[in-house]
Amino acid sequence: MIRFFKRNPFWVVALVAILGAVIYWGLIATDRYVSRAHVVLQTPEIMPTGMNVSSLLAGTSGSGDLLLLKDHLESVHMLRTLQNKLDLRSHYSSTDIDRFARLESKDLPMEMFHDYMKGRISIVFDDYASLLKIEVQAYTPEMAQAITRALLDEGEKHMNQMGQRLAEEQVFFIDKQVEELEGRLFAARDDLLEYQNEHGLVAPTQTVEAIFETVSRLEGELAVLKARITAQRSYQSESSPEIRRLKAEAQALEQQIGIEKRKMAQENGNSLNRVSAEYQTLELKAQFALDLYSNALTTLESTRVESARKLKQISILEYPTLAEYSTRPDRLYNITVFVIFAMLFAAIAQLIATVIRDHRD
Numbered sequence: 001m002i003r004f005f006k007r008n009p010f011w012v013v014a015l016v017a018i019l020g021a022v023i024y025w026g027l028i029a030t031d032r033y034v035s036r037a038h039v040v041l042q043t044p045e046i047m048p049t050g051m052n053v054s055s056l057l058a059g060t061s062g063s064g065d066l067l068l069l070k071d072h073l074e075s076v077h078m079l080r081t082l083q084n085k086l087d088l089r090s091h092y093s094s095t096d097i098d099r100f101a102r103l104e105s106k107d108l109p110m111e112m113f114h115d116y117m118k119g120r121i122s123i124v125f126d127d128y129a130s131l132l133k134i135e136v137q138a139y140t141p142e143m144a145q146a147i148t149r150a151l152l153d154e155g156e157k158h159m160n161q162m163g164q165r166l167a168e169e170q171v172f173f174i175d176k177q178v179e180e181l182e183g184r185l186f187a188a189r190d191d192l193l194e195y196q197n198e199h200g201l202v203a204p205t206q207t208v209e210a211i212f213e214t215v216s217r218l219e220g221e222l223a224v225l226k227a228r229i230t231a232q233r234s235y236q237s238e239s240s241p242e243i244r245r246l247k248a249e250a251q252a253l254e255q256q257i258g259i260e261k262r263k264m265a266q267e268n269g270n271s272l273n274r275v276s277a278e279y280q281t282l283e284l285k286a287q288f289a290l291d292l293y294s295n296a297l298t299t300l301e302s303t304r305v306e307s308a309r310k311l312k313q314i315s316i317l318e319y320p321t322l323a324e325y326s327t328r329p330d331r332l333y334n335i336t337v338f339v340i341f342a343m344l345f346a347a348i349a350q351l352i353a354t355v356i357r358d359h360r361d
Helices: 002-007 009-028 053-057 063-073 076-086 088-092 110-118 141-199 204-233 241-264 272-309 331-360
Strands: 033-042 121-126 131-138 313-318
Touching: 009 331, 033 063, 033 141, 063 076, 063 121, 063 131, 063 141, 076 088, 076 110, 076 141, 088 110, 131 141, 141 272, 141 313, 204 241
Parallel strands: none
Antiparallel strands: 033 131, 033 313, 121 131
């Protein structure tokens, strides 16, 4: 056996390494406790047209929000928050932890501390189930559970802050638009009232329609009267009292028709057709401003309701567990894997050395 090891030093190295691995993982490695949680993000489905209990409870966010949450939970900012709340550096750099597993120093740079914590905090996105699987390793079960809970609380707070900030910006912008449109509506309304007062007409368009109806009626009466005059001429002379009376009535009707027509259309001055056209323009502007203002108010209320939907609620499928015994490191698995690879590397190294020796001979 001694002769074999002298001729095959690589196996000696492998056995020494295996012995060291057995001693470390079997006797020295500090127990680590694992806390797990499975979560999904939910958002309330509130419809602007009405709300009911079912709409408030329905709805789950897509994978995009979960990936954003995962990225935030793994960020340096989150690590700083956990450090401020739970003092992770003191826990993971405790002298009770074996030298190979503990944090080198409490004053380690943040980048190195972040790399170290990547091996203690695992966050996996399950695309099939659309959920996040969180696993935290610590050297006491209470600390592992506390870190997991803090991750969930801070993650939900961050997602809500993102949604609320966007919603507030949208509401603020639309609210400014509503104020501008309200001023535009009041200005259009004041112009309309001022125009009505200036011309002493509440509804010029209706006045024009009434005059047009009057003219039509008078022209109808005039046509009937002229027909009677023609009929009277067939058996009475022009100087007869009846024909003279009828002619006087026809002349009066023609004069009245002329007066009414001049009210509607004049070359100079404020004719009713001009007043009506200008009034219609002002009325359309006022109506358009009212429609814009009404739509803006509807949009504002819809946006305020929509802002409630931007609140993200972390729904916990598996609450942060409190470990009853340590599951890390997996001592038997680590030793087995290390033995296999050590023997494999020793065999490869021995084979290479034998090939080199044979070529030299």
